[in-house]
Amino acid sequence: MKWVGWIKYIIFLLPIGGLTACGESVSHPQMVNEWPEIYPDYIGVTIPAGIAPMNFDVIGEGVYERVDVQVEGSNGSMHVNGKDISFPLGKWHELLDEHKGDSLVFTVSVKEDGGWKQYRPFAMYVSEHPIDYGVVYRRIAPGYEVYSQMGIYERNLSNFEEHGLLVNTLVPGMCVNCHAFNRTDPTEMSLHIRGKHGATLMQYDGERELLDTKTEQTISNCVYPYWHPSGEYIAYSTNKTGQSFHAKKEKLIEVFDSASDVLVYHPKTHQLTSSELLQGSGSFETFPAFSSDGKKLYFCTSQAQKMPEDYEKVRYHLCSIDFSVEDGSFGNRIDTLVNADKTGKSILFPRPSYDGKYLMYTVCDYGTFSIWHKEADLWLMDLDKGCSRPISEVNSEDVESFHNWSSNSHWFLFSSRREDGRYTRIYLASIDEEGNIGKPFLLPQEHPSEYYGESLYSFNVPDFVSEPVRLNPKELEAEIVSDHRKSVKYE
Template sequence: MEMICSSIKKLLAVGCWLLAIGLAACSSLPTDVKQVNQMPDIYPDYVGVTIPTDIAPLNFVMADDAVETIDVEVTGSKGGRLHANGDVADFDIDAWHQLLAQNKGGTLTFTVCALKDGQWTGYQPFTMTVSEQALEAWGITYRRIPPSYEMYSRMGLYQRNLSNFDEEPLIVNTQTPDQCLNCHTANRTNPDQFVFHVRGSHGATVVGKERIELLKAKNDSLGGSMVYPYWHPGGRYCAFSTNKTSQMFHTNMKNKRIEVYDAASDVFVYDTETHTMLGDTIIMKKYWAENTPAFSPDGKWLYFTTAKRQVYPTDYDQEKYSLCRISFDAQTGTLGTQVDTLVSADATGKSVSWPRPSYDGRYLMYTQTDYGYFTIWHPEADLWLLDLQTGVSRPMTEVNSDRAESWHNWSVNSGWFLFTSRRENGLYTQIYLASIDTTGKATKPFLLPQRDPKQFYQNMLYSFNIPDFTSKPVDYDSYQTARKLNGQERVATRFQ
């Protein structure tokens, strides 16, 4: 009996010691805090951002890697509290969403303490605004691609749930060896209609509607592939450009390594019911390069960019695109007879690319560069906003940086937009989100949340390309699609 009691005492002693070690390892609460009159330097910089109620927790860390522990108290202006403590401010997902719902239209106040070299430092609180405007999106889709010039390496199309951190592949090029996957494009964020292009020996344009069709990669009449798609809101038509793309490398420009340009490009409309490409000489001019089409939300206009073709590669920096539009009749599938110029390259001395109208029809967002259209390689690339009621354009200084802003898309309610930027390191494009009000004023953008943001973005040696909102998860058979892509069967198209 005495031996049993002695053993129990030893086990209890070991258990208490292990418990004490566990508590010390899991929790280090602030004591003897030294207060400073400055904001905390956090990564990502979420200070003062505006967020929707349906966004994942905006976890963050101290920018200083020497900080051992961060302690964060969050209080809502309309009630509620939240606490996080550890090497990352990792907020419980359910508690985070409850706090945001409780404080819709209000603010969250973050009080941060950080432990470094045995000393706790307390910082001035900062706030986030919880918007009244819902995001109205289940998530986003995007392509992840490594920085490369010739080899496709490993790339894929992915979808991400914006309310948490769940990500899953739609298709990756290990399923289709030696193929390049171009980006997934849905119809007004509805993934029931989507298209993406695959380049390579088994190339095809994948169109998903009631069923998935694989179109022949190239049409001899066009002389190129179907790229840069944009759906007509009715769903029958989809606008494309066809491009003969080349690239060259700079030898004496420190901030620009490469220039991507088109030896030729045209814009046309594809009829998904008849497998017909609808073209017109008014937007397929011999000595002009038409590019990056987009339909208006009512389907009555087709926006596109156009530039006079230059002598390549010597005059590459003289290629400057104007923003134009032409009417479109969905009943007859015909284009109008007059092209309107909305932003003239002759007047601005700059180049326009990637026009994207808001779904409420009020604004059109585009990217402006010094020349060309492949904006990810242009550090001067900025977002601009055209008011379609007044015809006035302005730079979106509230979201632009001194590095490339390259691709953007609207939420279905036109209250939010996302874009890619290389502002962090100049090398990798990352996704940012911001809200925009009815006057066209945008809020401070915030980086796409991750559970451990510093570890994720420091270790993620991939760029995010062509992001877009999706109203629900993309639901299709990736295995069967890859199987078809690896086969030979394709639907032929004809040019009209």
């Protein structure tokens, strides 16, 4: 659908160009000593040079006739004037390239009742660190058990192009989830397909195969994948997942596991392996993730509880176990990095930065599925010092949940429901060499208010990709429908 995006883009650029050319200049504005109320809130954010135009809308002003934005930097400027703010793509990238490590100042003026109002200028900081090619996420309505159109989508971060990688219009009834790339490299990919033609899609070593990952010895198909940095292994968990529905207004859904184990898959031999320490009958183990050097496997574990009755008693510790890449064996000891009994919170989704400095994870009051927990926040562990802190720079009153790192570990993205408490959106934030974290920004859209305001989709499980994912829908459909699956063995 790339061509569709381009045609759309050209059509939209025409009026924008026209507006830019025919803009009215701001004359004798009334100065307002406040920042403009804009959506998304991009005031003071740190952005990568390769990011798509950070278009925003002025809100809180009621109806305005025109809006004017003057962008000033030390090496150049840009000006837009029209009904909406839409920065021209080429000029935007030129300006950002020239201001890496510098800032851009945005002066917003609004024409109301024939007169102009000019707001206090605000800055956006352009990071020296580049960002990856794009983001891949699952786009799905935030529902309960049934799903309508949904799929795995790829978004080019340098523009507004989004296209479906695998959408359930291809094979009706199919549900796709649990996509994972090896440190943002899409040539190594794992993706899970549920439904009549269920399978685990594995792209590895230039080959693609569809696996049946359920074995007699394991609880379920393999989910929550995480690649070993060598690409030789993938850690998965197998989960018996259920959900219940709350009656009171503050909560809607509770998703829980009533059993779960952690395993590691070796694609070359099609073998699953695990350790007794990762398959305790009295405990739930889930959310595995390899350390950046591949020598440890992080995971979360909780004492098993009677589910769903005791759902509020489930609290996951953050643990690790040694892993040997040579023979795929595990250590004989589990280290507890964050003890849930001490914190009284549940630790979920550990994600180590690829440079080995940090470990980011989600903290919520209890349970395993933080996206329905308003209190869920992101925390960051400094792996050298061993200390953790809540990432107050990015946390909000509502849910912050799933997160991932960019290939250079200077950016991370996360899903949050801060806007309306229901629809998950993707935010990006920077982290510098000293660990300073920038103000996060909402994934830019061409018409952000309209796009996010009216979209009936959540954007789940976001991850960076360093290049476009290569999947041919026609081939893929034939493979999925064929029902030819390679069985995996449990060692």
